[in-house]
Amino acid sequence: xxxxxxxxxxxxxxxxxxxxxxxxxxxxxxxxxxxxxxxxxxxxxxxxxxxxxxxxxxxxxxxxxxxxxxxxxxxxxxxxxxxxxxxxxxxxxxxxxxxxxxxxxxxxxxxxxxxxxxxxxxxxxxxxxxxxxxxxxxxxxxxxxxx
Numbered sequence: 001x002x003x004x005x006x007x008x009x010x011x012x013x014x015x016x017x018x019x020x021x022x023x024x025x026x027x028x029x030x031x032x033x034x035x036x037x038x039x040x041x042x043x044x045x046x047x048x049x050x051x052x053x054x055x056x057x058x059x060x061x062x063x064x065x066x067x068x069x070x071x072x073x074x075x076x077x078x079x080x081x082x083x084x085x086x087x088x089x090x091x092x093x094x095x096x097x098x099x100x101x102x103x104x105x106x107x108x109x110x111x112x113x114x115x116x117x118x119x120x121x122x123x124x125x126x127x128x129x130x131x132x133x134x135x136x137x138x139x140x141x142x143x144x145x146x147x
Contacts, residue, residue: 013116017123023060064125064137073126080117084127084136092133 062072070081083101087093095115096106104110118134121127128137 061120061124092135
């Protein structure tokens with residue numbers, strides 16, 4: 001039963017990733033239309049912000065690209081990234097350690113929630129994972145997360 005539920009969760013996460021990619025394409029299309037109609041639009045006005053939510057209130061985690069500050073991440077993802085940056089000197093961290101560092105109770109449901117968030121940061125280029133250990137993606141991410 002657990003394996004079936006994990007397969008279902010993986011399927012749902014894959015669908016969520018596809019939906020978020022579609023949403024990102026819509027944001028880019030909106031920027032393009034605004035440029036055509038109104039001239040160039042400053043990036044700060046069109047960038048995904050921490051308060052933006054996708055369909056059904058889901059938090060949008062944009063893909064990391066050069067010059068994009070960690071401030072565009074939803075607040076909970078900013079906190080998680082800050083924990084990864086702070087823990088970088090001590091090495092990669094497990095989801096359980098991240099959960100505790102975020103001040104959450106280390107119960108399976110909360111650990112899995114943090115693991116899912118960390119995996120989303122990995123899939124978007126903000127973090128790196130290796131055998132269940134998470135760390136910040138690089139020094140430029142650490143600098144943008146700190147500032």
